[in-house]
Amino acid sequence: MTIGNIPKDIRRKPSRRTNVLVGYLPTTQLLHVSSAASRRRMLANLFHHCFSRILNPLKDAGNTGVEMTGGDGITRRTLPLFACFVGDYPEQVLVAGCKTGQCPKCDIDRTKLGDLNTTSSYRDLQKVLDALSTFDDDPAGYSATCSKAGIKPIVHPFWESLPHSDVYLSLTPDVLHQLYQGVTKHLVAWVTAAFDKKDIDARCRCLPPNFNIRSFAKGITSLSRLTGKEHADMCRILLGLIIDMDLPDGTSPIPLIRSTRALLDFLYLAQYPVHTSETLRLLRQSLRDFHANKHVFVELGIRENFNLPKLHSLIHYAESIELFGTTDNYNTEYTERLHIDLAKDAYRATNHRNEYAQMTVWLERKEKILRHQTYLEWHPGNTPGVTIRPLSMGYNGTLTLTKWPSKKAVDLDEIVTEYGAGFFREALRRYLVLSKHSGPPLTSNQLEYAILYTNLPFTSVPVYHKLKFTTPADSGRTKHLTLDAIYVRPERQTKKDIVIPA
Numbered sequence: 030m031t032i033g034n035i036p037k038d039i040r041r042k043p044s045r046r047t048n049v050l051v052g053y054l055p056t057t058q059l060l061h062v063s064s065a066a067s068r069r070r071m072l073a074n075l076f077h078h079c080f081s082r083i084l085n086p087l088k089d090a091g092n093t094g095v096e097m098t099g100g101d102g103i104t105r106r107t108l109p110l111f112a113c114f115v116g117d118y119p120e121q122v123l124v125a126g127c128k129t130g131q132c133p134k135c136d137i138d139r140t141k142l143g144d145l146n147t148t149s150s151y152r153d154l155q156k157v158l159d160a161l162s163t164f165d166d167d168p169a170g171y172s173a174t175c176s177k178a179g180i181k182p183i184v185h186p187f188w189e190s191l192p193h194s195d196v197y198l199s200l201t202p203d204v205l206h207q208l209y210q211g212v213t214k215h216l217v218a219w220v221t222a223a224f225d226k227k228d229i230d231a232r233c234r235c236l237p238p239n240f241n242i243r244s245f246a247k248g249i250t251s252l253s254r255l256t257g258k259e260h261a262d263m264c265r266i267l268l269g270l271i272i273d274m275d276l277p278d279g280t281s282p283i284p285l286i287r288s289t290r291a292l293l294d295f296l297y298l299a300q301y302p303v304h305t306s307e308t309l310r311l312l313r314q315s316l317r318d319f320h321a322n323k324h325v326f327v328e329l330g331i332r333e334n335f336n337l338p339k340l341h342s343l344i345h346y347a348e349s350i351e352l353f354g355t356t357d358n359y360n361t362e363y364t365e366r367l368h369i370d371l372a373k374d375a376y377r378a379t380n381h382r383n384e385y386a387q388m389t390v391w392l393e394r395k396e397k398i399l400r401h402q403t404y405l406e407w408h409p410g411n412t413p414g415v416t417i418r419p420l421s422m423g424y425n426g427t428l429t430l431t432k433w434p435s436k437k438a439v440d441l442d443e444i445v446t447e448y449g450a451g452f453f454r455e456a457l458r459r460y461l462v463l464s465k466h467s468g469p470p471l472t473s474n475q476l477e478y479a480i481l482y483t484n485l486p487f488t489s490v491p492v493y494h495k496l497k498f499t500t501p502a503d504s505g506r507t508k509h510l511t512l513d514a515i516y517v518r519p520e521r522q523t524k525k526d527i528v529i530p531a
C-alpha cells in the first residue's frame with residue numbers, strides 16, 4: 030500500500046520504502062473442493078474477505094478522519110480513501126467481480142470490445158451495491174440478481190463499505206501487461222504475419238550496431254516468450270522495419286503503416302511523465318487513428334475481430350490519467366519488484382517451516398532498522414557518528430608494495446602498448462630531471478629542454494600489479510590494516526585461449 034501524495038520520483042525508488050506491505054494473502058488453491066465452480070467462488074470470497082479485513086481501518090478513517098503527522102511536523106485530521114487498485118487483468122477481474130473476457134471498468138458488451146464507437150459507461154456502483162444487499166433477504170435469487178447487475182455473487186466484496194470509493198474507477202491502466210505484453214505483442218504478431226517473415230528478419234540483421242537499440246541478430250519473427258523489455262526493444266525498430274515494404278498481393282500498405290504508427294504513438298504518449306491537454310488530445314487521437322485503419326488486418330485475413338480486453342482497455346487511459354496522474358504513478362513493475370523484496374526474500378530468510386511468523390518478524394526488523402537509520406540521518410546532533418565515509422576516501426594511508434615485483438622486467442615499449450601508460454617515458458624523465466635539479470626553479474622551456482636531452486639508462490623496469498594503502502605507521506596499531514588496494518593488469522590470455530581484458 031502506498032499513499033497518493035508522495036511525489037512519484039520518490040515513490041518509484043524501492044529504497045525509499047514508500048510502499049509498505051500490509052498483509053500476505055493465503056495461497057491455498059482449495060484443492061479439496063471437488064467442484065471447480067464452487068472452488069472458484071470460494072477463492073474469490075476468500076480474497077475479498079482477506080482484503081476487507083486488511084482495509085477495515087479505512088472505513089472509520091475515511092468517514093470521521095484520523096490524526097496524522099506529516100513530513101512538515103504538523104498534525105492534521107486526515108481522511109484516507111481507497112483510490113486506486115494496481116494490478117494485472119486477472120487481478121482486476123477478481124476485484125471487480127466481473128467475468129473473464131469482460132472489461133472490469135465498464136459495461137461494454139464482450140462482442141463490442143474492439144469497437145471504439147460503441148458507447149459504454151462505467152459500471153454502476155449503486156446498482157451493484159443494491160444487488161449485493163439482497164443476499165440476506167433473498168439468498169435463493171442472489172445469483173440471478175447479481176448476474177443481472179453484472180457482478181459475480183460475491184458475499185461482501187471488500188469495496189462494498191469503503192467510503193467515497195468507486196472500485197470501477199479505481200482500476201488503473203497497466204502499461205506493462207496491457208501495452209507491452211498485450212497490445213504490442215499482438216501488433217508485432219499482426220505485422221509480421223502481414224509481410225514476408227524472411228524480409229523482416231533480413232531487415233533486422235541489416236541494422237547497424239547502436240548503443241541504444243538492441244540488435245536482433247536472428248530477426249524478430251521466430252522469438253517466443255518475450256519479456257516486456259524485449260517488446261519495448263522491438264517497438265523501437267518496428268516502424269522502421271516495415272516502412273516502404275510491399276504487401277504480398279499488391280494491397281496498399283498505407284493503412285497498415287498508419288495503424289502501426291498510431292499504436293506506437295499511443296504506447297509512447299501513454300508513458301509520458303507529464304501531460305498537458307494537448308498530449309492527452311494526441312493520446313486520444315492516436316487511438317482513433319488506429320481504429321480508423323485497423324480494417325487492414327481483417328482484409329489481410331490476419332484477424333476476424335478486435336474483441337480483445339487489453340485493446341479495449343486503452344479507451345480508459347486518458348481518463349485515468351486525468352483522474353490519478355500519469356501512468357508511472359501506478360506501474361505494476363514496481364509492485365512486481367516489491368514482491369521479490371517483501372515476499373521472496375522474506376521467505377528465503379526463514380527455515381521454510383511455519384514461515385509466516387518468521388517472515389513478518391524479518392520484515393518488521395528490516396523496517397525498524399530502516400526507520401532508525403532514517404532518524405539518525407535526520408537528527409542534527411547525530412551527524413558525526415552517522416556519516417560513514419567509505420574507506421577509499423581516506424588519503425592518509427601508507428602506500429605499501431609487495432616485497433617482489435609482479436614482473437621483474439617489463440620492456441618500456443610494453444609499458445606503453447600493453448599497460449596503456451602512453452607517456453611513461455616522458456613522465457619518468459621529468460621525474461629524474463626534477464629530482465636531480467637543485468638551484469633556482471627551471472622555466473618551462475628549460476624543463477622541456479632538459480627532459481628532451483635526458484636519456485633513460487635502461488630499457489625495462491620492474492612492475493608491480495598491486496598497490497596497497499594500509500593504516501598509517503603512527504596510528505599505534507601493531508598490525509596494519511589494508512584500507513584500500515589498486516590492481517592493474519594488462520590484457521592476458523589463459524591457457525585455454527580465453528582473453529581476460531585489462
Ligand SMILES: [Zn+2]
Nearest residue numbers: 132134135137
Ligand atoms: Zn471498459
